[in-house]
Amino acid sequence: MDWDKLRVFHAVADAGSLTHAGETLHLSQSAVSRQIRALEESLNTTLFHRHARGLILTEQGELLFDATTAMNKRLDAASARIRDSEEEVFGELRVTTTIGFGSLWLAPRLTKLYEKYPDLKIDLMLEERVLDLPMREADVAIRMKEPSQADLIRKKLMSVRMRLYASPAYLEKYGTPETIEDLANHRLICQNIDSHQVGASATLVQMLMSYDITSFLYVNNYFGVLQAVINNLGIGVLPNYITEDMPDLVRVLPDIESKEVPVFLAYPEELRHSKRVHVFRDFVQEEIIAYRRRMSELETDS
Incomplete structure (x- = not known):
């Protein structure tokens, strides 16, 4: 042909x-x-x-x-x-991750990467759908579960947990729940259990729904949940990585949280020697180390 x-x-x-x-x-x-x-x-x-x-x-x-x-x-x-060079880092790198992690954790930190590699072009694709890395729908993925394909290089970055948060203004107006039964008097903001999300979050929301909560706001990503929470609409189910950049949020019912959700970085075997992939991987790992250190300090202070 x-x-x-x-x-x-x-x-x-x-x-x-x-x-x-x-x-x-x-x-x-x-x-x-x-x-x-x-x-x-x-x-x-x-x-x-x-x-x-x-x-x-x-x-x-x-x-x-x-x-x-x-x-x-x-x-x-x-x-x-x-196109990959052994000496320089330039060109496009297509990175896919979830809307919540990409908008709330990754995007705010990319300034440091661009300062070091100004000729790098990141195409950040935020969606809940899992893109096919071997078929080159993206170069690098950060996913909330371990990738299943055998021909991917993967590394566990960290674990997160889903917890309950509210704004100080909301709690001042409507009160702070002392027990899980008290949630019946509040609006819960979360992803629908039938939406595309990690199983640990769905399990936590399903458990909370068994306590006769009558008012809900469903949003299909955590960025939307956060916007609703900081605008005083209710108590939100959110990943704990938001607390570093949103220190004013108040954790509600601190004994309630999801199981750990692993966060993996993955890329195709064929990009093993890609300079762009290497610098992005190293950047994310360095940011994770700094994030863990700051989170540990926050937990110690609290």
Whole structure:
């Protein structure tokens, strides 16, 4: 199969339009159309359904698009390895983690990394969905459980626990619960137990729900839970790593917490020698060490 035609096909399938694909490839619409027509003739099949709103892949087109997508990801991985320098750190590094950890813990600390490596470009992808590292959906992942794929290098960074927190203003207005039964008189802010989250948090929320709490606010990530808590809406289930950067939050019912949730950093075996991956890994590990030290000091002071 002709690589140029496959490249054009992938751009059209990705854009859903001959015109938009042509703009991406710097080709005219007629040139793109000729390449697609020639590819369809060589394969003796129809790859797109054409209609007024654009192009839709046929079943055969879907199969080919899956193949070209996999090819592109492998090419990206090879390109990343080729571009890596033994002396300099530059270029793009795609990092994926959860919305809560990425926005509340990781992003505020990236200033130090950029000060040291100003030519590094971080593409920070925050979502609850677990991206496929071997298929190059991301270069590095920080996950709230140990990755299952065998072809990943992984390192446990730390453990976190889910605990109950409220703002001083909320507690002043509505009172501080002394027992778990007192939560019935408060609004609980948490993730829904059916949402995508770590099992320890879901187990804790499910236990709390058994105490006849009548008012809830469900948010699908911890950043949203935190915003609700600091705006005095109720008592939130939040990871304990927020306390370092949010010292004004008050821990409620300190005997109640989830089981430990492990936090792992992982990246594909093929990026073992990537300079960008190494400096990011070392940066996160150094920040974890500093975080642990400060958390230990906070617990000692309390």
